Structures are given as structure tokens and as C-alpha cells.
Amino acid sequence: MSSTGDSLALLEALAHKTQNAAAQITRFLKEARTKGPVDGQPGSFDIPLNSPPDISAAKASLLESTMLMQQLVMSATDIQQQMTLYTQQMAAIRWICRFDVATHVPDSGTISYEDLAAAAKVPQKELMRICRMAMTAGFFQEAVQNQIAHTPTSLELRSSSPVHDTFLFMSDTGHAIVGRMPEMTEANLKLSPGQKPKTAFNIAMDTDTPFFKYIMSNPVLAKQQAAHMKTIVAAEESHIRHTVTGYDWGALPQGAKVVDMGGSTGHVSITIAQEFPHLRFIVQDLPQVLSQAAPVPAEVGDRVVFEAHDFFQPQPPSSHGADVFFIRQCLQNWSDADAAKILRTLLPALDKGKSRIVIMSVVLANPDDTEVGQREKGISRMRDLFMMQAMGGGERDLAQWKAVIEDADPGLDIVNVTKPPGSVLSVLEVRYKI
């Protein structure tokens, strides 16, 4: 945005981009949809997951260009108002989820505020004010006065959807953590050498227990956190299909062994195994996580096994010499020193000539990187700050990844970095220098 003239041209260029993307999405939905939600309702132009890549790209382009257009025309006061609006919209959704309002609204048709208040056991006046705020964010509609109905987006606020628990997690626990960032810095500025730094989470919850341990020990929070993970895996930018396409799994030899470290309940390994029948997987995670795993689908049952393993401990003999040690979305939870320790602990299990470590994580773009949009940069930075606030970890740029890997062992090298189109996560292949 160099001169005023350029900025004026930019605003129009962004409007054109938006128009083209909107036309592409509309055409696609018209062709694809035999019957569906009515145009004009919030969420009715949302494209299905697994849409063709050009349609996913059109959606990303529309979100990016409309965001940039707003930034071009807004003053600081406008931004402050917008951010305050988001805060109140989030507060409204938190209240709605807490009292499970969306579950009491019929899936189709309407309900009066009076009947809804009685069903949700909440005061009618508050309900009306709060639902009307949620409507400004696209949740619920009131086409007939005093009669409330779902929109495609508010259907996702029913307690049966993981979005419900994710909203509760982010607006309750997440909000409390995010709000303590200055106190985290103040506390850590007073630390004596050798003392363990505090996270915003430690301060918000008044505990020294680490984030994951604390969450896992509370069944309500553990359920909400699991739902949060599900929504992340389902989100376009971190969708599991990027894991299938983002690495050349097909090039691995027949019977190759993949160790999925911190693999949770196996959702990633199972999906890759379904696409690549020549691969075998060992899913490792902490015992309390593995105990929540559902039975492995029969078609991959003999190729996906679970193994309780703490990745700060040496690898068990079963995984020695594996072709791939796969670490997806784990190392950002840890400080650089701990991330290097996790890698170093695993090294004795590597067959130097054959094994590789494949890390799938965010590689942060620099602010001047024009290949990556502002929205994607925002999402990566949002994750980065939350990792710092909750766990003392963080996302890394390429230089920081190189430093962590070199700290683990200077003999290691990042031999390849790729980023599947539409994915916020990159794939780093790490091997011993030959």
C-alpha cells in the first residue's frame, strides 16, 4: 500500500477478487446442490468439506479479500468497535451454549421466546437480548417477530455438535487464559534464574499443574478439549486430507512402518492407512488418551496398532528402525528446549540410512511474506499466542525449526519443506546428513 493512488486501486481490485470468488462459489453450489438451505441465511453459501481445491481456494480468497477491504476502510475507532462487538458476540454464544439454548430450538420451524425460555429454564428477557446479539454473528434468525429459528450455523450450536463444546472451551477456559497474558509477563519478569516460567494458564487457573495434565484430570474440560481437537481436524486449513496429500506416503516401500508420535486416538494414522494399504502404523500417546480410542475400522485393523508411550522417554524396541517417525501438531505445545528433547530422545531409534522424521506443523510466515494472506497469518499467530499462553510453547518460523532440530542433533538436516495448498500446516522432512 505505497501511495494513495495504489490504495484506491487496491480497494477496487479486492472488490473484483471478492466478486469473482463469490460467482465461483455460487456457480458451484447451484450445480452441486439439489436441495439445501435457503440462500440468504448465514452459512447457506458454506461449501462442503472435500469440495474441489479451486472452490476451497475461492472461499479462502473471498475471506481474505473481504478482510483486507475492511482493514482498508476502517479507522482505529471502527476496529475497536468491531473487536468489542466480537467480544460481546462471543459472550452471547457462551451463554447460549452454557444453557444449551440451541438444542431447544426445533431443527426446522420456529419457537417463541416464551416457550424457549421455559424449555432452557432461563429468563425470557435475557434470552431475547442475548439471542438477538447472536443473530448479528449469524446464529439464529427471527424472520417472524418473537419467533426464533435456526440458521445453518446455529444448528452447529446444538450440544450434539463438537462446535458447541469448542465454543464453551474457548469462551470459558480459553478466554480466562488469553486474558492473563500481561500478568504472565509481569510474573516472569520477576523470576530468579533457574525458576520455571509461568504460563497465562498457570495464573488464570492458579495452578502449577501443566495445561494438558490439568485438562485431562477434569472430565468436563477433557470432553471440551477433545471436541476442540475434532473441530480443528475438520477445519479446512488443518483438515486431515492435507496430511494424506501433503507427504509422498505412496513412495514408501511395501510394509513400511510409520510411528505416529502423539497420535491421539489414531484418527490421522487410520485415515492415511485407509488411503495407503501398503503401510503399517504404530500410534503412540499417553495411556489416558489411548484409553479413549474407538476400535480401529476393520479394513485397517491389522495395520494400525496402539502403543502407550511418553515421548520424553526412549522409544520402545517395537519402533526401532521405523521408516517414518511422524509428529503432527505436537511440538508447538512445547518450549524449544523441550521440543529438542523430544527429538533427541527419539534419535537412538532411527536407522540413520533409512528412517526419517516427518513433522507436520505450522511454519510461521514472516510479516513481509506476500505469498501468505493476512487471514492465514492471523490464524497461525492466534495458534502461536495460545500455545505460549497455555503451555509455554509456540509455533515456529523456518529459522526457529532449524534451530530446534540442530539443538536435537547437529547431524540432522531438514531435507524438504512442503505446504499442501489450502493447508495452514507444512510438512518438514528431517534426516541424518549423509
Ligand SMILES: C[S@@+](CC[C@H](N)C(=O)[O-])C[C@H]1O[C@@H](n2cnc3c(N)ncnc32)[C@H](O)[C@@H]1O
Ligand atoms: C495437539 S494434539 C495432536 C494430535 C494428533 N497428532 C493430531 O495431529 O491431531 C497433541 C498430542 O500430544 C499428546 N501428548 C502430550 N504429551 C505427550 C507425551 N508426553 N507423550 C506422548 N504424547 C503426548 C497429547 O495427548 C495429544 O494427543
